[in-house]
Amino acid sequence: MNESTARIERFLRTDPRDVGCEQAMEMLHIYVDLAAAGGGAQARYPGVAAHLRACGPCAEDFDGLLAAVGG
Template sequence: MNHRDRLGRFLATDPADVGCEEAMAVLHVYVDLIADGRDAAAAYPGVAAHLAACGPCGEDFEGLLAAVTSP
């Protein structure tokens, strides 16, 4: 990835994005809301923005959600 690509990714970042550390700190709450059928993105819009943009955190989210919702 060159400097132009990095700058482009930085400029495309949603200002609501809370970042990895904060998203991971509340991920269990976010997943519990979804598992309960509630709107987690409305409660935590910054986490929703981050999960949409960060592949590794999105994978953690998907894995935790699968673990919580699997019979």
């Protein structure tokens, strides 16, 4: 499988709820606060949750912020 085919397959597997990097980063501080407080961040912001499952760099940012707030 070449790189173009791999990119197309990743795109086709993208959850339609995925909000993308830009919107996820805009909401990340709120999402982290809810997750740290056990406030159901995934249920409240399913598009951000979908994005964090699909995007390694954004998930790393989430994990780092969550660790910083002690969640």
